[in-house]
Amino acid sequence: MDSLLLLLGFICMIIGIFGSFLPVLPGLSSCWVGLLLLYLTKAVENNYWVLGITLLLTIVITILxxxxxxxxxxxxxxxxxxxxxxxxxxxxxxxxxxxxxxxxxxxxxxxxxxxxxxxxxxxxxxxxxxxxxxxxxx
Known part of the structure; x- marks a missing residue:
């Protein structure tokens, strides 16, 4: 299960990076979903402060x-x-x-x-x- 989450998280991050240059792709939100998927694995310690702060920044920047x-x-x-x-x-x-x-x-x-x-x-x-x-x- 961790391997699947890591793969999906990596794909979301790649889409997010391309989305930073190609306006038709959701850049920032895709990166955040990739980060969330990474945090759902056992490879990364759960730090909800990081997820919360990055979610807040994602929402604010998307609104801006x-x-x-x-x-x-x-x-x-x-x-x-x-x-x-x-x-x-x-x-x-x-x-x-x-x-x-x-x-x-x-x-x-x-x-x-x-x-x-x-x-x-x-x-x-x-x-x-x-x-x-x-x-x-x-």
Whole structure:
């Protein structure tokens, strides 16, 4: 049983490492599941503090991955439509199989959201979408 858990934990860690570079893979959460599987074996002492702290960090960083692009949109003058567009675009970008969808999605979402808010001001929509992109990169 330990060998199976070690193998599954190793696979989760590898997926997590690739997920750090490929936005379509769940990087941080896969790494945490791999760590949990490692802790379920007899090879590692149970230290629930480490698991708890890493789970908390995983949750916080995952939430920030969604919040920071929206804050970038707001900082660059985006409206609530642009913020909603950013979040919807991020989810659509994650779920679509296009390359760099997770980067393109929030940008397009913020742009479309701002155009819905004010269809005549393309410059403002582009500025808010750029803020979304910079927020994602940060």
């Amino acid at each position: 991955d969604y919040v920071i692009p929206a804050k970038g949109t707001k900082k660059f003058g985006g409206s609530s439509y642009g913020i909603w567009g950013t979040n919807i675009g991020l989810i659509v970008g994650i779920l679509t199989p296009i390359p760099f969808g997770v980067i393109i999605g929030p940008f397009v979402g913020a742009f479309v959201g701002e155009l819905i808010y004010d269809s005549k001001n393309h410059q403002r929509a582009l500025k808010a979408a750029t803020g979304s992109l910079l927020g994602f990169i940060a």
